[in-house]
Amino acid sequence: MAEQTTSGGHLSAVLSPEDEAGQQRFDAIIEQDSRIEPRDWMPEAYRKSLTRQMSQHAHSEIIGMQPEANWITRAPSLKRKSILIAKVQDEAGHGLYLYSSTETLGTDRDTLNDQLMSGRAKYSSIFNYPARTWADMGAIGWLVDGAAIANQVPLCRASYGPYGRAMVRICKEESFHQRQGFEILLELANGTEAQKKMAQDAIDRFYAPALMMFGPSDNDSPNSKQSMAWNVKRFSNDDLRQRFVGMIAEQVKVLGLTLPDPELRYDEETGQWIHMELDWDEFNRVIKGGGPCNSQRMARRREAHEEGAWVREAASAYARKQQMKEQVA
């Protein structure tokens, strides 16, 4: 979607005096790297851009529950089952928390949900890949939650207050998610031949999609520049990606497994990690709905929502009746 890329919010040529004062205050807050709160004046473009980013994030938490929920009933030990349920439940909590934060920008949850159901809103494309084996629970935790953390830690300082605070809380739990994923892989890596193979296979499948979670190179993204100017985004996609690669390149050694990247190396000169070319055609295809599981994920979400309609109606009918009773009493 095309977005205003010049300095924040000069959408119309003529600003009212209130808007002008607001814009000045807003610019000053950004300049001081301090926080915009819901009641503060903000440029429409800022509001719109954050609403989009935060709701996409919320949708990703919700859709992201599905591939992991897929393994709860088959988890191979009761302890793992318990940890996995807790994790998936955390993601629901993240979604809820992020929807509430997004609502402070003026769009309600039902509207955001409609945008997801109708396919107008996006969610992280990683969740359109299937979780085929138990080892995928490990790879998802380690790589997918891991990439999410790398992305989100800088967002804890995002200029929009409610978003930054949501990120602080969420990052704490994501750390636990990454840890349990790593532990799953570690256990498999030290297990039988079959288990070890399962672990390697999961890493092989999730490595590239996880790297693509950081998004295409910023050179191709006008949104990135604006987002940085607004102190929402702090580092470029490529920079976050190479840092993440560096981290997992070390951690994979603990597992005694490998990353499927023959080009992976640390470049002393630039202090950067170099990785293989990523298949952005595949990325775009998945984003547009052509991933292995897009249709399945959306169908499940819609089904749950539609089948729950009578329940939600009953709850509000009951609440109305209670209210009437209280008024009479």
Add this chain to the structure above:
Amino acid sequence: MSAPSSQTTDHSLDSFGDATASATRVTPGNALRPEDIALQDTAPATEAIAQYALRLGDDALVYSQRMAHWVSRAPELEEDIALGNITLDQLGHARSFLTYAGKKWDKTEDDLAYWREEEEFTSVHLVEQPNGDFAETIVRALFLGIYQHMVYTRLLESSDETLSAIAAKALKEVDYHLEHAELWTLRLGSGTEESARRMRRALEKLWPYVDELFQDEPLHDELEGIAPRPSTLREEWTARLTEILERAELSVPEVPFAMAYGRRGEHSEHLGYILAEMQVLARKHPGATW
């Protein structure tokens, strides 16, 4: 390539944070964990106590396995969290009871969950029933919630210290499960015409499996002072249920009880599928740890 030792990498993993942190847990955490019970010296003193713990464990395990299916499919996001909580709590109770029971036979919770055959399970038919629609899930939660609440309350006075400790922790959580079931019973019972109709249908569908909850077994003769006789719970259970149903503009249905003997290994047709799914991966890799 910079190469920190595995030690450092491990530390960086430690810094990821507290493994018990969760924003969504609304019920008590780690008071008495199955891991603690596994470490205790005390095994159940008698076979009857072990068998009794096995029954409570199997009910909670199969119920949790059923409830797990709701995760990511609930009518609203708040319910996803609530139902997930119940699933997780029940699994926790199952793990504690199974761990304790297993100590009598030198078996772990996983030995009992993954490597017993269907006829060795002792769950009641009620927990084996499919989730159905949300109304069925709520009616079952209400039946079971009142029952578990009563059983665990009685176990607080058990002369078996481990049973009473597990029950004490479970009770705080079941308290919440029951509150949740009760609230939804009221909402659905006196919500819309459709929700009331679905609740009546759910009550009729599940009522047949109520009787089994209150059947005494020879086992209970040996549990004087340790565990309540199921038959002694029936009256209060029925009174509590009737009271809630009345408030929800519902009533106890008039349908016959089913012949159900899960306690002696004669299960519903559903359990085979439930176990097949639960055990498939573990059984594919005998001897593996996870």
